[in-house]
Amino acid sequence: MQGSDGRSVRWREWMASAQRGDSLAYERLLEDLLPFVRGIVRSRLGDDANAEDVVQDVLLAIHTARHTFQAGRELEPWVRTIARNAVIDSVRRRGRQRARDAGVEVADLPEDPGARASAEAEPLPRALERALEKLPSVQREAVLLLKVYGLSVAEAATRAKTTPGALKLRAHRGYRLLRDLLGRERT
Secondary structure: OOOHHHHHHHHHHHHHHHHOOOHHHHHHHHHHHHHHHHHHHHHHHOOOOOHHHHHHHHHHHHHHHHHHOOOOOOHHHHHHHHHHHHHHHHHHHHHHHHHHHOOOOHHHOOOOOOOOOOOOOOOOOHHHHHHHHHOOHHHHHHHHHHHHOOOOHHHHHHHHOOOHHHHHHHHHHHHHHHHHHHHHHHO
């Protein structure tokens, strides 16, 4: 049996062949990747009934983005990134679905960005709440919309009445300030 190095070489070769139009190599690649992808997804979602749907999402994303893979690079990190993003997307979708099931729509989120969207959500740790209160309001809103409410960047930007790029910048600055504030609180 080949080790992960052999697997890595095999996957790179199959992907390169698939990019040149070799359908048999592409089929072999997907068949060989399936248990690997399934393992990544299940390690993050457990035995969630949704896990197999996410595995299929990952395979579809690999298919859609296969032309972006750069020959000669390692395939495993590329696949891991696609799988991680698919898991995150799935978790966000489920969070939004739970909010809709509870009768909460994106437009219905509280005007106060400090308020929680869902009654079933766990309370934020007190140290995090204190740090969030110290953020400028636009940064606090961006962090909460993305990380607490679990909105997509596009949904959060619409909610915040700004562009996705501006929202990401606000969130990034908010994350950086939060790290500083939380680091100071521990000392």
